[in-house]
Amino acid sequence: MAAFVSIRNLRKFYGSFQALKGIDLEIAKGEVVCVVGPSGSGKSTLIRCINRLETFSDDSEIRVDDIPVVPGRSLAKVRAEVGMVFQSFNLFPHLTVRENVMLAPRRVRGTGRGDAAAQADRLLARVGIGEQADKYPGNLSGGQQQRVAIARALAMEPQVMLFDEPTSALDPEMVGEVLDVMRDLAGTGVTMVVVTHEMGFARQVADRVIFMDGGEIIETGTPEQVLGAPREPRTRDFLSAVLNH
């Protein structure tokens, strides 16, 4: 199967610091990829390049559904196909939960108010917060807010969902509810790229796990291979640090 997301020689500099050192990565349609690694390893930067929230070197190439991720009209097309969920939710605090979900379909797609509201209510019910649609994000718990953020991203019916440490800002008791929603989502055939520290989730849900360190992909394979029997010493060090904390 042809790659749905293809990344070639992805390099990213912050001044003279090289955050990404020539990443090559192909992700198939419907694949669930978890990216793990220590902080500062470049894993968030990697997925933020996929919808170009981060710029990258001109000699690097990213394509989503064969559309090049370059500024201009094709970037708008890419962003219409790529949904993103952030560590800090980034809900719009001045809009109700329902309005948060409705905004992009209304503005970007031109969906009518009634249709957008119906779709929003459907999505909110799906992530288990149908009753909170008229509240403002500030009145919800962190776990609820992140589920709204997932619904908001799904409203654009993306082909690919990017998750940038979606549970890292949550209180421990709320991690499960968000992971449950993500697990359900993985079952629907959406392509997912998940930066996470949740090794249990990666082991259960991922088709492939990527371990990054120092701006490079160190090891990649099935969850059993990378998390169960890592070959690289750096992967082993990281895993033992994470699992024995």
Next chain:
Amino acid sequence: MDIFETFFNTEVLLRTWPLLMQGLWVTVQLGVASIVAGLILGLFLAMVRLYGPGPVRLLTRIYIDIFRSIPLLVLLIIVYYALPFVGLRLSPFASAMSALTLVSGAYTAEIFRAGIEAIPRGQFEASAALGLNHRQTMTDVILPQAVKIVIPPLTNNSINVVKDTALASVVAMPDLLKQATQAQALAANPSPLIGAAVIYIAFLWPLVWAVSRMERRFGQGAR
């Protein structure tokens, strides 16, 4: 002659009241027109300053800094007395409104910029990730949130504009202060001046009070 006869002469005040009211009306017109024009100019300048191409951004910055540095009275006199030498002759109202707008726009631009910069980066990123373009991001996400932040300083600026309208009396604008000085001359009594002062205060006190109230409320971190 006791102090009430001199400063609070009711007979003089009643006689000159229509003049004062005419002056107040001119002051209000000038103030409102300059505030509205300054808001529009300021929003435009803030957008260019934040998102315009490099050289234009620099020009905007220079504009903002110059018009925040120049004393309003100096600008007003230049507009009214110097521009006619290059063939640009503006009425007293137009001169005063131009000067007030040019300066108010510069201050307003800085207020809007600070307001927009106070919105967390994640709001821009979430908008971009959803596919909103720049204009949609501004009108649907950023500005509605920024407005809450900028209303107290904008109100403050509006108070300053209304106060500064009094400077227009030096270019023969028949505003509240000008009418009051004329009434004083006619009546040979300073009561109209005191009356004008009281009118200014009565007009602006509620706004001053509203600003402190808003600052207290928004300051409590309501978001």
